[in-house]
Amino acid sequence: MNRRDFVKSASIASLGLGLATPDFLRSIQPKPKNKLPQWKGFNLLDFFSPDPAKSRKGTTEEHLKWIADWGFNFVRLPMAYPHYLKIDHSKNITPDEVYRIDEQAVDKIDQLVSTAHKHNLHVSLNLHRAPGYCVNAGFYEPYNLWTDQAALDAFCFHWNMWAKRYKNVSSKKISFDLVNEPSMREDMNDQHSKRSTVPGDVYRKVAKAASESIRKENKNHLVIADGNDVGTKVIPEITDLNIAQSCRGYHPGIISHYKAPWANKDPENLPEPKWPGQVGDKYLSRQMLEEFYKPWIELVNKGVGVHCGECGCWNKTPHDVFLAWFTDVLDILSSNGIGFALWEFQGDFGVLDSGRADVSYEDWHGHKLDRKLLELLRKQ
Structure with missing residues (x-):
């Protein structure tokens, strides 16, 4: 001894x-040794909209400096692939148009990546909307990523393009997060159509093909796959592929997405969230979270890298309930060496300008800063 x-x-x-x-x-x-660094940071939504004309105001270098100065080291860029295509965004996209890359739009993404690197922030590129799949509807998809070879071919084309662009960039600075929150959806273009788990062999086929298209450019490129069932479940079928996995910090949804119209069919008739406490027919507690994250912690112990690519809470949940719940979420993740990225930096889920009705905001260079949330994130 x-x-x-x-x-x-x-x-x-x-x-x-x-x-x-x-x-x-x-x-x-x-503590279990996580194969991935314990990255901590934010999602930046500059390229989140399929239509660039409808994008929000972009992230500035000043924002990136604040992120770094506050002690964070990671940003995730959830991208909609049509954002960087040269197409008529007022019309439904065709399979041929999926290949029409707009180099000027790609250069804008590259500029944000380069500026983030300037401030020593790791950048994770993510296809939030991939050819043939998005967890959100609102843009016509001409095929299905999980069932159609044409969609998979296009998916691999896009990832090969990004891998080639960052061929000589270290995996310490860039990673490739394949597709956001996968699931099988009955109708790819109906937000509330029936969902189910992506069959393991199907997920493996897609992840393997995409990772190979990425590593064809650089065998050391870092690839990440979001958990099955919209990011909630470990994917055992790919643990031999040298692909890290990304969980979510949204459980239970009655806390994180209280009254969110995109996540609830009847958002105005939901039981009031509490933490801990009885909400509807369930008692919500830390024990619930520990059970939820147990498979992810076991995955870390098996030598697979794990990161929480998204976490947080929409602004309709009472702030004290949000912070009590989020304290437990972050403690479980951090105590097991798992990093996290808040959805988002600025906006409804963010530390800046979240629009909550029950927060005493601090003025921060013309923005409204949720200091309590920021300090909770920083101390992890």
């Missing part, structure tokens, strides 16, 4: 099993 283990054993013995608290016992357990 080495000296460190002896001291730990002696500490437990001196306390006695009856006096050793759960917090103390957790504190002396060795």
